[in-house]
Amino acid sequence: MHLILFIVFAGFCLAGAVNLLIQTHPINSALSLIVVMTSIAVLYLLLGAEFLAVAQVIVYAGAIMVLFTFVVMLLNAGREERTLGSRAAIVVGFPAVVALLAVAATVILHTQGLGTAAMRDGITSTQELSTVLFTKLLLPFEVTSVLILIAILGAVALARPGDGERTPGE
């Protein structure tokens, strides 16, 4: 049962990713990305990480991708023009990608100490997750939040009108 679900949703995930590249209209690409995100959420669920799965749907598929589609809708971006691409990209690019992937795969497969994750019925409770998050992984967690804070400050600084731009009404 697990294996069937895994194959189906891994298939969805890959199909979405390929479709993302093939589609010429940006909104179709954005929608394929949503398919990818939600299929990954199901894969998380198969690994027993239910909180992570729903967080993936709410944060990535729900919030971030809505912003993507918003931008596409507001800019009214049209269809891309299909070009054949330069010959250099085909001659050098594809072998380079294959080589890179091969190297990365070999390195990962030969790394010692990586456990295998098994698909299971068991569920990691929210309590266990937060215990790990606030004890073992406290430093990375806090550093990430500082990173997000910096991003927010940057956005505010960019969006704030300069001294000369203020309208008299404000």
Place this chain on the structure above:
Amino acid sequence: MTILPFFLWSLLKVIVVTVVMLMSVAYTVLLERKLVGRIQNRWGPSRVGPFGLLQPLVDGAKLFLKEDLVPTAVYRPLYLISPVIALGCALISIAVVPFGSPSVIGPGGFHFFEISDVNIGLLVILGITSIGVYGIALSGWSSNNKYSLLGSLRSSAQLISYELALGLSLVGVVLRAGSLNLREIVESQGARGILSWNLFGGFQFVAFFIYLMAAYAETNRSPFDLPEAESELTAGYHTEYSSMKFAMFFMAEYGNMITVGCVATLLFLGGWTSPFGNLIPLPQNIVVLALLPIFWFVLKVFSFLFLYVWVRGTLPRFRYDQLMNFGWCYLMPLAILNIVATSLWLAYK
């Protein structure tokens, strides 16, 4: 449990719940038309059937038989799929709502009054709501109409802004119950009837107020129904839709209202538990024992829907900047303060 009985039972539950849900959607529309009519000192629908009770069926038949127009300049794939997304998301979230006592168990440890008992039921509902935004956003864009686009932009911006306040307002309740499981949240407030509801005994009335406001905005209902402001945007995101496609958006709106009412009932009003607690002795008859919790649940959801219509009939519409200002500058800080206060109180206890 073996797979076949499980599958058949689940299928039966899904069919029954979906039919009940669709019927309630139809009769919520009638409830709204009747109530708003009385508020405006007229009768509302009264010709079809006794007290106009057959009106929803006639309306449904009318919408089925109408001509289905598709404008020529629309982006077809998305135009066709967005009502499906909207209605699908509105109907799916009822799957995790427990609407009756879990102590009534069928053969093989089978729960009658809940399609599935998910550990993180509350988050699942929030997740499905956040996907439902796409139905509205894409319908406006793919219609290729400026009113539709503006309506859908307003609506999605409003949904994203208020989802934050909505989610944060629920954290206080989750902190008190110590669980995201809807059944456990209800059981945490069932001890002393109305006094142990999160709304009163749990001192979550601030959270309930925030939830109420955010829920009205989430479902695009008056006084926050700006996406459909007739005077500015004709019909908003569904301007270009006709026949059943329009009906699907319509049903999605009322389905969302019912879901929001169910969540409010489960989280703040004690779910299926009796408001009198143990003051009234429980009946011994098994059928009554099974149906009484459902009665309380339906009554609570009904009063929530009644409040929805009452608000619609009495309050004028906000302006868009007021709406955004209210959401970000008042509701969200208030929700965060509520979380801090609840956590401090729980730590002190």
